[in-house]
Amino acid sequence: MINLETPRKFRPFIKQAHQVAEEFLRANSRKYDLAEHAYPKELDLLASLVDGMGDSGQGQGAGAAGVRRDETDEDDKGSKVKNGTNMSSVLSIIEMCWADVGLLLSMPRQGLGNSAIASVANEEQLERFKGTWAAMAITEPSFGSDSAAITTTAVKDGDAYILNGEKIFVTAGDRADSVVVWATLDKSLGRAAIKSFLVPKSLPGIRVERLEHKLGIRSSDTAVIVLDNCRVPAENLLGNPEIDTKQGFAGAMATFDNTRPLVAGMAVGCARAALEDVRRLLEDAGVVIDYDRPVQSQSYAAATFIAMEADWEAALLLTLEAAWLADNRKPNSMEASMAKAKAGRVGNQITLRCVELAGTLGYSETELVEKWARDSKILDIFEGTQQIQQLIVARRLLNLTSSELR
């Protein structure tokens, strides 16, 4: 039966997540935006809280690690349809990013590398890597979107792989205690030879080179990581070590089907913050927003607000759809990209337009809306840019290969 409301069983948990987000994240939002690279120590306490919520079962998948697809949920017995951890993760991330995207990205043990582990690790690895805080390292100085162009190498040497290369744009790369590094076993074999490795930062040969200064999400550290003859145990290769040229990139890319809805959720949360604040500012200024009157007959500000809210609603529901499909073990690659494309672009457009509507007040650091307008830009770029999402959607829709639609 078609119903698009927040699942009843998640409502108390979402309410709790919202309160936590408000008290721990929103309250420290400006502080760590100004103090770029300072460690937000308030998050240690919060992370323990999230771990506790996860272990108690009431808030499974409070963060990025909750995207695994294979467990069953007692609550949904008797119902064919499942609302699981993909859904609860996305809902929780929306609340957290309503408060602060950068601080969410700095949540201990909830890195995108943790999503990769949850998505592709085997049971043994899952157990062994429990409790680690894993960053994700794909991008290199010579490429961004073209992840098949990886030059970081992994060479088998006895019971280990030797990794060499330089990784950039590693979110939480400084604060995390391990990094999921993408490297090629054999450059001549193309995509199929690309594997991911969990590299503990305690190993010799991995170091943080420097941290970036950024437009937004300043409370999140973005690191350059160098691998210099870093010897990684062979059992830290995530997924299948064989080079399967038929399967190609599909295995590695499966992570993205699970993480893109999370990033879409970040954009949805960030944009909701801007919409809520700007609505308050507009209503204080005497603007009336009426859902029944035709927008053509309302003020420009009211009409703009309704148009923004409509785009936001579409982004939210596309995001929930992608998570719902994952929870119900249906293919969601196209829908995940649709969600990321729509949420990424409207998240950015909405926050920027909110600054415009709020005038010099919105532009000023006295309000947070200018910050959200800076934070939102990255959400249309990382985990696959707007253009990459369009490529994925178009290829699926038109049934074209990557050599036909390049």
Added chain:
Amino acid sequence: MGIGLAVLNRIASSPTIDKLKLRKTTEKAVYQGAKSGFRVAGATTRTFKRVKSSGKPKRLARTSDSGVFDLEPTEDQQMIVGVIKEFAAEVLRPGAEAAESANDTPKEVLAQTSEFGLTLLNIPESLGGLSEDRSAVTGVLVAEALAEGDMGQAVACLAPAAVATAISLWGSDAQQQTYLPAFAGDDIPTAALAVAEPRPLFDPFELQTTGVTTDSGFRLNGVKSAVVRGAEAELFVVAVDIEGRGPTLVLLESSTDGVTIEADPGMGLRAAGLSRLVLTDVDIPADAILGDGSTDDYRECVRLSRLAWAGLALGAARAVLDYVSDYVKTRTAFGEPIAHRQAVAFMVADIAIELEGMRLTTLRAASRAEQGADYAREVALARRLTAEYGMKIGTDGVQLLGGHGFVKEHPVERWYRDLRAIGLMEGAVLV
């Protein structure tokens, strides 16, 4: 969902399943050319026999909130939509061009949809209908499926159901007893819900069609537009600003003195036979006010009508997406299919993305409506998205075919004209 087996029985026994026969009857339909310029008195084919009230009006129950996020339609819904999709593909789509030039929808087509029980979906079982519960979601899915075939004919098919739905949702017991049996019978009355008025920035909450109090009831004056198949209509539900009450729905039989109909064809939806309803000193009795005439009922009528238009937009936009997806893969330029170019492929991707977003938003509004939750916001957002992106999909559909999209060889130019209706229409259809 409460639609129950009755509707499925009806559909299963419908001769529409026999596609060939249907196609023939559609092709047989012969019509005169444009009706533009004709001005006729209201149709006088039927008098509705007044029935006195015998109790409280029957109302459909709310659907209960399942508490589970779910995008899967019920089995009943899947079956109904399956049959209607087939009907849309086999009958409405092939007949779209002929219906458009006739400025009307063939009677055979209308008869088929009443056979499916479209008008019965929101009439309570106790009054001869098929429903126990409200299902706005079913309404949206049906509108979507019909419009995927042809939006103009879809509007014509849904117009009588809008009146039946209005009477069953808000009518008094006497009104339900008087009118609904006809809608549940074999010969379904032609009927239209008239809300819009022909002027810029029309606001359904500030009507210029007025009703002043007389000794026996009210005297109506004004002009309504977007009246579906007005010349054929036997019964109208009209939005009127009644003295002392504000915007109110009233029942008006077409044979009433002072009712005239003017053909008012527009850029699209021509098969819907859009007309103006001109009211000149039309006297109606006091009990012609639909139900208790509350502003809340009227407000709900405006919202449910917008929801139906959003549903129609989804179908037409889907038609565009499927059509251009095939076209860009077969049309070649510079030695390869144009789909191989990002400039082309990304336009198609965006059509799919926006369509999915507006579809989910519309379904959310519908599910909230049937569960009795507040849905004003959700309807406004669905209307906004379908108006903006529905039209964008319409114009991109033509653009992707280039010059070929501009000529009538392909249906995309018709969908372009039809989709312009979304976001400006009020009334006419309801879910």
